[in-house]
Amino acid sequence: MSSVLTKAESLSLPVGRFAPSPTGELHLGNLRTALASWLSVKARGGRWLIRIEDVDLARCKPVWAETQVRDLAALGLESDAAIVWQAQRSEWYRAALDHLARQGSLYRCRCSRKDLQLLASAPHGDERLRPYPGRCRADKVARFLPDALRVALPAGVVAWEDRLCGAQADDPATLTGDPVLYRRDGCFAYHLAVVVDDGEQGVTEIVRGGDLREVTATHFRLQELLGYQHPQYAHLGLVTGPDHARLGKRAGAASLSALRERGVTPEELLGWLGWSLGCLERPEACRATDLLAHFSWDRVPAGSVAIPAAWT
Numbered sequence: 001m002s003s004v005l006t007k008a009e010s011l012s013l014p015v016g017r018f019a020p021s022p023t024g025e026l027h028l029g030n031l032r033t034a035l036a037s038w039l040s041v042k043a044r045g046g047r048w049l050i051r052i053e054d055v056d057l058a059r060c061k062p063v064w065a066e067t068q069v070r071d072l073a074a075l076g077l078e079s080d081a082a083i084v085w086q087a088q089r090s091e092w093y094r095a096a097l098d099h100l101a102r103q104g105s106l107y108r109c110r111c112s113r114k115d116l117q118l119l120a121s122a123p124h125g126d127e128r129l130r131p132y133p134g135r136c137r138a139d140k141v142a143r144f145l146p147d148a149l150r151v152a153l154p155a156g157v158v159a160w161e162d163r164l165c166g167a168q169a170d171d172p173a174t175l176t177g178d179p180v181l182y183r184r185d186g187c188f189a190y191h192l193a194v195v196v197d198d199g200e201q202g203v204t205e206i207v208r209g210g211d212l213r214e215v216t217a218t219h220f221r222l223q224e225l226l227g228y229q230h231p232q233y234a235h236l237g238l239v240t241g242p243d244h245a246r247l248g249k250r251a252g253a254a255s256l257s258a259l260r261e262r263g264v265t266p267e268e269l270l271g272w273l274g275w276s277l278g279c280l281e282r283p284e285a286c287r288a289t290d291l292l293a294h295f296s297w298d299r300v301p302a303g304s305v306a307i308p309a310a311w312t
């Protein structure tokens with residue numbers, strides 16, 4: 001059925017997205033995120049987009065993207081618009097960097113990996129979360145140039161609301177610090193690409209893994225510097241092993257193809273995913289569309305969820 005919407009109505013409809021990096025098969029955690037983002041917008045008549053986050057050219061392979069898109073389709077999750085590939089969007093990222101340079105907030109970072117290790121306050125932490133204290137801030141650039149580039153983030157705490165985790169107050173200076181937006185190896189960085197694409201695609205809500213919660217305040221700051229609206233965010237808990245421990249390397253064992261080999265059908269998987277998102281009383285085989293009427297953020301548990309022992 002085609003609906004005729006006035007401009008105001010179409011503008012108020014939510015736009016969600018799922019943005020996998022094509023570095024391997026999607027595991028249960030990714031599939032759960034994809035389903036939650038799809039249900040959230042589709043339950044309100046909105047649009048859902050798939051975006052392939054392949055900016056890291058050395059790690060990403062088109063064949064993985066094809067497998068990921070096929071697995072999503074097997075669950076009934078299909079993009080409402082042509083799939084966007086970040087590797088083809090350099091012009092947009094370059095324009096955003098030029099914009100930041102004109103504002104006087106882009107600078108060249110000459111710190112070596114060793115310097116960064118010495119500067120880091122959390123030397124053994126996740127590399128993305130070692131806050132960079134802005135040592136090279138004085139080396140401002142007037143426009144994009146192919147060198148390691150960082151943005152000087154305005155100081156201060158960012159107050160934001162996570163749909164699942166509630167009120168947040170984060171200081172990007174203690175989490176990421178000034179993020180790299182262009183890498184010395186010639187790649188645009190995740191933080192830049194994700195903010196530009198969400199802004200340009202008109203994404204109004206972002207559902208993603210809880211491991212990205214700590215970079216969200218940095219994304220808020222970048223959105224402000226680039227003139228984009230803030231989307232709503234929901235960060236989902238981890239899918240763990242049956243022992244409640246991180247899946248880590250075992251994540252590959254929880255892909256759609258591995259589950260199929262164990263005789264689990266896409267409908268059974270959807271039933272389990274739907275149950276884990278609070279749509280069903282118990283895991284029962286179903287289609288994605290069967291879950292739509294039962295989805296509500298109020299019922300989605302904020303914590304982690306363990307996969308059934310029989311599936312590992």
Ligand code: GLU
Pocket residue numbers: 019020021053194207208209212
């Ligand atoms: N590309 C990221 C991933 O695969 C997701 C980024 C995001 O949703 O902001 O984990």
